[in-house]
Amino acid sequence: MHRSYYWLITALSLPAFVWLIPTIWMVSLSFQPNEVLARTTSTTAFGLIPLPFTTENYAALFSFGQTPMWFLNSAIVALGMTLGVLAVSTTAGYALARLEFPFKRAIMVLCLVGLMVPEQAVFIPLYTMFADLGWHNSYHALILPRMAVPIGVFLMMQFFRAIPRDIEEAARIDGVGWLQIFWYIMLPLARPAMMTLAILTFLYAWNDYLWPLVSAREPERFTITLGLASIQSNFAQSEGLGRVMASGVIASLPVVILFLMFQRYVVRAMTAGGTKG
Amino acid sequence: MLRDKWRKGQGLSQPQAAAVLLFPFLAVYAAFLIYPFFMGVWISLHDWNLLAVAFNPGAKEFIGTENYVRTLWGRNIEWGLFASPVMQTVGVLGIGLAFLGYRQGRLTRATALAIGIAGALFVLLPGFYPGEDGRWYDRRFWPTVGNTILFVGLAVPGVTITALILAAALDGETRAKAILRTIFFLSQVLSVTVVTLIWQIMFSPRQGLIANVTEALGGSPIVWLTDQQFAMAAIVITTVWWSLGIAMILFLAGIQDISKDIYEAAAIDDARGIKAFWYITLPNLKRTITLVVVLQIILHFQVFGQSHLMTQGGPNDSTQVLVRYIYQTAFRDSELGKASAMAVFLFVIMGAFSLVQFVVGREED
Numbered sequence: 001m002h003r004s005y006y007w008l009i010t011a012l013s014l015p016a017f018v019w020l021i022p023t024i025w026m027v028s029l030s031f032q033p034n035e036v037l038a039r040t041t042s043t044t045a046f047g048l049i050p051l052p053f054t055t056e057n058y059a060a061l062f063s064f065g066q067t068p069m070w071f072l073n074s075a076i077v078a079l080g081m082t083l084g085v086l087a088v089s090t091t092a093g094y095a096l097a098r099l100e101f102p103f104k105r106a107i108m109v110l111c112l113v114g115l116m117v118p119e120q121a122v123f124i125p126l127y128t129m130f131a132d133l134g135w136h137n138s139y140h141a142l143i144l145p146r147m148a149v150p151i152g153v154f155l156m157m158q159f160f161r162a163i164p165r166d167i168e169e170a171a172r173i174d175g176v177g178w179l180q181i182f183w184y185i186m187l188p189l190a191r192p193a194m195m196t197l198a199i200l201t202f203l204y205a206w207n208d209y210l211w212p213l214v215s216a217r218e219p220e221r222f223t224i225t226l227g228l229a230s231i232q233s234n235f236a237q238s239e240g241l242g243r244v245m246a247s248g249v250i251a252s253l254p255v256v257i258l259f260l261m262f263q264r265y266v267v268r269a270m271t272a273g274g275t276k277g
Numbered sequence: 278m279l280r281d282k283w284r285k286g287q288g289l290s291q292p293q294a295a296a297v298l299l300f301p302f303l304a305v306y307a308a309f310l311i312y313p314f315f316m317g318v319w320i321s322l323h324d325w326n327l328l329a330v331a332f333n334p335g336a337k338e339f340i341g342t343e344n345y346v347r348t349l350w351g352r353n354i355e356w357g358l359f360a361s362p363v364m365q366t367v368g369v370l371g372i373g374l375a376f377l378g379y380r381q382g383r384l385t386r387a388t389a390l391a392i393g394i395a396g397a398l399f400v401l402l403p404g405f406y407p408g409e410d411g412r413w414y415d416r417r418f419w420p421t422v423g424n425t426i427l428f429v430g431l432a433v434p435g436v437t438i439t440a441l442i443l444a445a446a447l448d449g450e451t452r453a454k455a456i457l458r459t460i461f462f463l464s465q466v467l468s469v470t471v472v473t474l475i476w477q478i479m480f481s482p483r484q485g486l487i488a489n490v491t492e493a494l495g496g497s498p499i500v501w502l503t504d505q506q507f508a509m510a511a512i513v514i515t516t517v518w519w520s521l522g523i524a525m526i527l528f529l530a531g532i533q534d535i536s537k538d539i540y541e542a543a544a545i546d547d548a549r550g551i552k553a554f555w556y557i558t559l560p561n562l563k564r565t566i567t568l569v570v571v572l573q574i575i576l577h578f579q580v581f582g583q584s585h586l587m588t589q590g591g592p593n594d595s596t597q598v599l600v601r602y603i604y605q606t607a608f609r610d611s612e613l614g615k616a617s618a619m620a621v622f623l624f625v626i627m628g629a630f631s632l633v634q635f636v637v638g639r640e641e642d
Contacts, residue, residue, distance in 0.1 A: 004550070009453045012446060016460045022475045022518065023464065025486055029478075041478075042489040092302035101292040107299070114310050116631040120579055120600050121624035124607050124617050125316035126309065131331065148309035153302060178294035207468035209582050210600070214608065229470040229586055232477065241484070248471045255466045263459065266466065267526050 024048055030057055030249050034240035041241070057246035066219060067247050070227035075254075077142045077223055078205035084147045085201045086194055093156025094182050098168065111150040119145075119210060127214050137221045142212055146204065152197050155272055159193035160186060192265075199262060200269035206255055224251040321345070321617035328611050337614075344618035348418050353411025361403035368403075371396025388567050391633040417594065417602065418619070425599045427509065428516075428580055433573045435517045436524050437566070443521070444528035445554050458525070465522030469582030476515040477502065477587050502588050505595045512583045512596055520576070524569050531565030532558060564637065571634045575627055599623055 029037060031050035034057070036043060044051040061067045095101075096108060126145055127136075135141045163186070171181050187194075212226045222230065228251050231244055259266045289297070321344055329336040358365065375393035378384035384392070407413060443461055447454045464472070480501035482488050488498030501511040535558065543553055581600040584590055590597035590605075603623065607616035 005451075008446060009457070012443075012457055016457050019464070019518070020460055021486070022479055023467075025479070026471075026475050037484075041484045041486070046486055046489050046493075088302035088305060091298040095295040095298040099291050099295040099298070101295040104295075107303070110311075111306070114306065116628045117310060117314055118575075118579055118624065118627050120581075120603065121620050121627075122310060122313040122317055124603075124613055124620060125313040125320060127607075128320070128327075128330075128613065129313060129316070144305060145309045147302075148305045150302075150306065150310075177289055178291060179289060179297065182294075182298065203466060207466075209469050210604070214604075225468045225470050228468075228474060229582075232470065232474045232586065241478070244474065245478075248474050252467050252471050255468070256463070259463065259466045260459075267462070270465065270523050271526050271530065 021048070026245050026248055030242055030245035031055065032242055034242045037241040054242075057240075057242040058250075060243055061246050061250065065243075066222070066227060067224070067250060069220065070222050070224040071250065073139075073221060074206055074223040074225065074251075076139055078202050078254075080139060081143045081146050081205040082198050082201045084143055085152050086198060088147055089152030089156045089197060090187065090190060090194065091182070092153045094160050094186055096153065097157045097160035098186075099178065111153055114148075114150045115154070123211060123214055126211075130215060136215050137218045141215045142208075142223070143205075145211060146201070146208075151272075152201070155197050155200075156190065156193060159190060163189060195262075195265050196269045196272060199258065199265050200272065202258065203255055203266070203269070317617050317620055320613055321615075321621050323614045325614040325617075326611050327607065327613050330613070340614070344614045345622075347414045348615055348618050349415075349622070351407050351411060351413035351415075353408040354405050354413075355408040355411070356404045357406065358400075358404060360406040364403035365400050368396045368399025368401075371399060385564075385567075385637075387633065387636045391571075391637075394629075417597065420594060421597045421599055421602045424509070424595065424597055425578060425580065428513065428596075428598060429574055429577045431509070431513045432516045432520075432577045432580075433570060435513060436521055436573055437570055439517060440521050440524035440569070441528050441562075441566070444525045444532055445558055447525075448529055448532045458529075461525060462522035464519055467519070469519075470586065472515060472519045473583055473586040476511070476518070480511050480587075503592050505592050508588050508592060508596045512580075512587060515583055515587065516577065516580070520573075524573065527569050527572075528562065528565060531562050535561045567637050568634065571630055571637060575630050575634065578623075578627060578630075 025048060028048055028050040029041065031053055032043070032047070033052060033054045036052060041047045096104070096111075122145075130136050130141050167185060167189075168181055171185060176184075206223075207225055208223070209225055209229065212223050213229070216222055216226060219227070219230070224247075228244075228247055231247065322339060322341060324338040324340050324343070326336065371392055373396075375384065375389040375396060378392075379386065379389035413419065447458050447461075478484055479486050480488075482498045482500045485498070485501075487501070491498050499507055501507045539557055539561075540553060543549075543557055548556060579600055580598050581604065584596045584598045584601050585604070588596045590601055599619070600623070603616050603619045606612050606619065
């Protein structure tokens with residue numbers, strides 16, 4: 001290694017630390033007593049070290065308040081959405097990648113056009129539609145609109161296209177039907193792509209804000225992202241800063257753990273989601 | 278056994294199998310994306326009050342393009358080349374840059390065309406102003422669009438330049454670099470509410486870390502979120518912190534595609550470090566840079582949470598952005614028709630950029 005390499009790492013460590021400060025600060029504040037925080041947030045090292053230390057905020061979150069319910073709602077919506085998106089995307093992706101049928105090009109173009117429609121262009125009509133159906137304040141109201149976004153179909157389509165055709169042809173000669181080829185041969189091969197799509201969808205579902213804000217109006221149906229937004233406007237008075245920060249930490253745990261465990265997939269998922277809409 | 282099971286489904290022809298596999302997606306796609314999209318255009322042509330129509334479905338009135346006129350236009354609107362000198366100068370410079378860049382072969386045709394069109398719009402649109410006795414029908418709409426463009430204009434270069442420098446510095450397979458990459462990427466996975474929660478308190482003049490540090494250094498704290506001069510800056514800082522990760526990762530992927538031979542050849546000529554970055558990395562990343570910029574424009578034009586949660590559009594509407602205005606018009610003022618007209622406006626802008634993204638993405642394949 002060159003000496004310049006160590007210089008580079010040292011020089012970048014400072015901005016990296018600065019980059020981490022807001023996150024460290026949130027975690028640190030969540031471990032300090034509310035009475036202290038009401039007076040000052042910079043007791044020890046500008047509040048970056050949690051002294052005086054307490055776990056009271058977390059205990060309070062789980063003994064009363066709505067955070068556990070919001071967390072559960074988020075988990076249900078995120079998992080439901082992930083399964084739903086995987087189901088419709090793998091099937092449609094395979095059909096578009098490998099099967100020949102009438103109007104194939106037209107359907108592809110139609111799906112491509114859908115990539116250009118942003119969520120904000122459809123959230124008002126979706127609101128009136130779901131209101132007419134009486135679907136608001138439900139899990140499926142939060143899940144269904146995302147299942148209609150064609151990103152997943154394109155991700156899966158690209159993946160299936162890259163698989164050599166020999167495998168299918170061998171199975172066809174053996175007399176295996178198309179649906180069986182899809183289910184028994186292609187899906188197992190598609191596991192890495194499905195993992196990428198699953199993570200992309202889960203992150204989106206967990207962090208989505210605008211649609212839940214419009215659709216879920218009853219606090220019992222809030223996701224954690226929405227619930228956190230509802231308590232942050234009056235954090236200082238009612239809840240106490242430490243407790244709000246603890247909610248923030250709890251709300252971030254699943255995505256941060258997901259990120260640290262599957263970093264490669266997360267990066268790939270966000271890149272794919274980013275470049276393709 | 279397994280073979281018997283497989284044989285059963287053999288009867289389906291390719292089109293039949295395709296129909297079975299495509300049906301679930303096409304059904305949700307038609308119901309929750311295609312239909313709502315056209316329904317949105319339909320709503321925008323009506324005087325449609327959210328509450329009135331909820332009670333009585335007949336309480337809407339077809340008014341044609343009236344919502345668009347009420348949003349976009351005004352009384353006695355005139356056009357002049359010097360109505361908004363700053364924006365229009367930027368536009369003229371953009372057109373010049375696109376023309377020169379294309380002539381000298383520094384920009385591809387699609388990029389030049391995109392910059393040129395954006396420049397022309399910058400000359401054309403800010404040139405409109407209410408003449409004598411005139412006024413905009415909606416005084417808040419164009420300033421809101423202006424704020425959104427300002428936000429995009431600050432956040433996109435901020436993210437792009439920082440991400441590019443970090444990506445160039447952190448390219449490589451060492452453990453230290455991997456850890457640093459993780460640190461810079463981490464904030465990207467947080468939700469907008471967590472990010473705004475952290476930064477709202479970071480910026481707080483009484484409890485904020487920034488204020489505490491400034492005070493310890495002997496300065497007087499800035500009232501970031503309620504000062505008209507700093508509110509937009511605060512939101513941009515928050516956004517750069519939050520969304521640097523994707524851009525950095527895209528740049529890293531682009532840098533890894535550049536052949537190592539070029540760098541080795543350059544190293545013989547003593548071009549390393551910053552020189553190599555300037556003469557090799559940057560020119561070879563042109564396409565990636567364009568893609569990242571367009572992507573960021575699309576992404577940040579939809580900004581909502583930062584403004585809604587940190588400043589509530591204030592102070593004095595200085596951080597009011599388009600999506601927040603649509604949200605308020607629809608769900609606070611109950612004017613679904615007008616809100617839908619604005620949503621269609623947003624779609625047209627975003628659609629144009631998506632088209633550019635699509636063309637640039639395919640250009641070199």
